[in-house]
Amino acid sequence: MSLRSPRAATLAAMLQREDIENAVELQTRSYALLRWLAQAVQRGVIGFDAAHAYARDPAAAEAWTQRHRSELPPDALPPQHDTAGFFRLFVGYLDDGHRLVREPGQRLYSPGAHCFCEMCSWFINGPSLRSRPLTAGDQRRADRQMRTSLDELALDCGRLLDEDQVGALMRQPELREAAALYAYAETLLRRLRGGGCETGVPTALWRRFAWTAQGAPKRKFRLHAGAVMAAQALLVERLDALPAPG
Template sequence: MATAAPQRPIKIAGMLQEADIEQAVDLQARSYALLKWMAEGIRRGFIGFDAAHAYAHDAQAAAAWIERHYADLPPPARPPREHLAAFCRLFTTYLDGGQRLVRDPGQRLYSPDAHCFCEMCSWYIHKASLTARTISSGDRRRADRQMRHSLDELALEHDRLLEDGDVDRLMRDPAFRQALELYAYTETLLRRLRGGGAEIGVPLALWRRFAWTEQGAPKRKFRLSVESILDASALLRQRLAALS
């Protein structure tokens, strides 16, 4: 469920152990895989749109549906039973976070490698039933606010109140900025797993900042990993400690 204002972030390093981050990364991959599989089910007709939409919005309904069809789910989209509740809390935040299920997506003209769209070289295929909303200026502002909130909380661990000038100097470093984007996203991920929700559009807006290229396409080899999150946390703490 979307919230009106950022909540106090959950600390990534220190209070949480590496195992907590491993669980979060695993459940993020599995829950998004399930959302994509559900969207494919809508397109192919073996999952009704209204039912899918209901499961994707209600954690209890999602849990009951998963339990009924557990053996039928693809292994990459199947949650460990001991983490089913957290999985469903996360799964039901995607539509508020920026994803959209489409009832009737229609078709589009397709050509391999988009090399030619004549009648001989192209044909119509079904569009995807899962799409992402366009990132709005409001989404970007909320993502910026979440990043600043995360940075301020980290700074407090070093007994430092950041001035705007401090933040400007830190953010001029691309490595620092990307680390903060990943750190802030991870905080929203952990909050969603615990049932705290996220501001509308913020998870997707943050994700696109570090998982997509500047040209607006997904990075082909990017995978969210425990190592990258821990490295980001370490870099942020190192730079903040240097300010003290």
């Protein structure tokens, strides 16, 4: 069913590159601050309870960041144009499966993981920032978010997808990855603007494009606005190519 022209003048749900560039910058910076905070706990610079409180309260996090601005790395500082959005993302990580660990213990370390014999490896403190394993519920919620985002994009392209069409699109590996990236970007914008999201959804979506099929992070992966826009363009192209109903 065609609801309106595929190239209508107003495409309300289409992601705009400027918005995505801003969101990606804030996501990168806010996560860098969280990692720095976890490392500060590990070094004994900040107490665990204080760090946990900062990571939960936007106002406390902002006040603490302003007091210690000169000590923080430049890539972990909030930009002046959207401090509120930065701290919304920052405090959301602990609700999305990340956690600060009070006693991380130790782990065996080898430079480049090249050899773990007694000569080439040693024990170091484990990471104070960890993420919990994804559950089946997280995966179902991520699937639901992908379907919702795809439906909304289809409506913007003048189409109403039926269940079989959505399922067929999501079963194609290339489109599934693009749909996950598109849905993640939508979720990121929503969180940035003060909206919520279901627990585990951002992390589950992230692992569908930033991790390998074997379940490991892609080496040197970084999120870029260009990749998000390319994913949107691919989805629009495939939606436009669907046969007209009836």
